[in-house]
């Protein structure tokens with residue numbers, strides 16, 4: 047396996063790119079830098095402009111304003127067929143009149159390689175996506191997962207600087223999707239090509255990416271590592287999109303360089319790190335805590351930080367149980383997910399319990 | 414279907430069998446097509462059978478001798494005049510098909526790929542000339558190509574020629590021009606339909622893999638629209654072989670086609686059996702050519718991969 051490139055060289059630079067359709071802005075002043083060899087995801091709900099941005103990188107669409115460069119070269123005026131990028135389309139776009147081999151060799155034909163060299167590269171690409179031996183099949187004779195692999199091989203065989211993937215796994219069933227996530231990540235590490243993945247599935251983005259850009263309504267809300275996006279979302283929208291989050295109203299007592307002191311009803315006075323993107327909006331803020339960061343305290347166990355409440359609902363999910371706990375003073379009950387090793391699935395509704403938390407797990411968000 | 418047949422053990426045996434028969438797919442299928450089938454039988458198959466029967470008989474002045482003979486076919490296939498007419502008909506119809514398809518393809522392509530929201534408007538506009546009668550359209554070509562016609566006066570006005578050219582009208586070229594115009598819309602539609610079915614992401618995929626506009630057209634759009642091209646060619650070729658009005662009006666002596674000879678045998682010459690033999694021969698040749706066209710184009714498509 048080749049070494050991953052260590053240099054933090056920028057591969058794609060997107061500067062203040064806007065794409066308008068009349069008065070509507072499908073993409074609004076987006077700026078981001080994707081590094082060489084990075085697995086980068088564009089994550090957001092349907093219609094937030096992910097495909098629009100990806101198509102502009104590929105050259106199928108042009109920014110209304112702003113600039114895009116790939117590998118230090120401005121892409122302005124360069125048509126799709128002369129860009130160092132290749133795309134895996136959402137519908138896979140397998141040529142129906144060609145067989146698997148011919149599909150994969152499609153882009154190589156123009157390079158006028160020696161016949162044996164072309165054959166070798168096609169074989170290699172087919173092997174990379176575990177399709178060896180299926181070269182003579184027609185596209186119509188393939189399953190969804192196989193078509194997806196053909197699309198991948200057809201793009202990889204071109205050895206692009208950047209591989210663009212538009213929701214490549216969304217048409218597959220859950221099991222296959224999870225398997226492909228692992229394979230795709232492994233493949234990316236093996237070939238070392240920069241991958242830009244578009245997805246609306248937060249788990250997919252978290253599981254595969256080096257970094258993620260979360261988008262809403264044509265704007266980029268946050269760019270960070272999966273862990274930071276999950277643990278330190280910049281606002282409620284991002285927090286919500288990446289899975290369940292309890293929101294607690296808070297008052298800002300003190301704000302200085304790196305920290306915030308907040309007053310809450312349920313959690314008392316809390317001192318937390320001030321998020322980088324925190325922009326104060328009046329005296330109020332929101333404090334978030336993920337359901338799995340709240341722990342049930344059994345019997346007489348105590349913790350340095352705890353809140354007391356009453357179980358009002360219980361939902362069983364196999365390996366975990368979801369408890370809804372009412373806390374005096376909080377306008378909304380807290381969601382708690384607890385693994386079932388200690389019997390959380392047997393806590394009767396109505397029980398008074400105490401929950402432990404780590405102040406580190408509390409994240410402040412501008413209101 | 415089968416579930417219904419299997420799930421009726423409670424019925425009496427005969428009734429069950431009759432039900433099964435009524436519900437069997439072939440029977441239901443025949444029942445469904447029976448009106449069309451009867452229509453085709455009475456208006457298509459029977460007349461053709463009558464024609465075929467006549468082709469094996471002999472005309473004896475006013476009566477018909479019904480003893481079997483192949484003499485009519487011998488005449489149809491060996492007499493130079495009929496052979497020439499057949500060749501010319503085939504030549505004209507194949508040329509017309511080629512021209513129509515070549516002219517229709519760019520139009521269909523433009524409407525399909527660049528028609529935007531106005532595709533149906535464009536298609537509608539294309540049908541406008543066809544609101545007038547076929548005869549009128551043929552006659553108008555006479556006006557354009559004639560001795561004192563638009564084209565001649567135009568060319569003389571421009572000083573390109575000194576006196577009206579007679580080379581424009583009353584020959585096979587005039588027939589080809591007129592037929593090409595007459596059949597254009599019928600070729601545009603099937604090509605348009607097959608272009609509409611070409612998934613646009615496939616064209617984008619071709620671009621993404623390095624093809625410029627011309628290459629992506631030749632490697633993706635054209636092969637995928639081939640079914641439309643084949644049907645367009647056949648739709649034009651089959652009826653034009655037997656066209657009778659156009660050569661009669663603009664063909665003159667050099668533009669006579671086989672259908673004119675057939676008409677003459679059934680009319681003035683009053684030799685129905687020979688006319689019938691000529692018809693059947695033409696029909697068979699057209700069928701062979703149509704079949705061969707499909708096969709050749711399919712093979713070409715397979716090779717082009």
Ligand SMILES: Nc1ncnc2c1ncn2[C@@H]1O[C@H](COP(=O)(O)OP(=O)(O)O)[C@@H](O)[C@H]1O
Nearest residue numbers: 067071072090091092093094095096097098099
């Ligand atoms: N050609 C177009 N004309 C008008 N609006 C468009 C066009 N293409 C995309 N949009 C709009 O831009 C927004 C972003 O689209 P897209 O990038 O496809 O979203 P997604 O994040 O689901 O991939 C959507 O609201 C979509 O309706």
Ligand SMILES: [Mg+2]
Nearest residue numbers: 093096097098
């Ligand atoms: Mg999309």
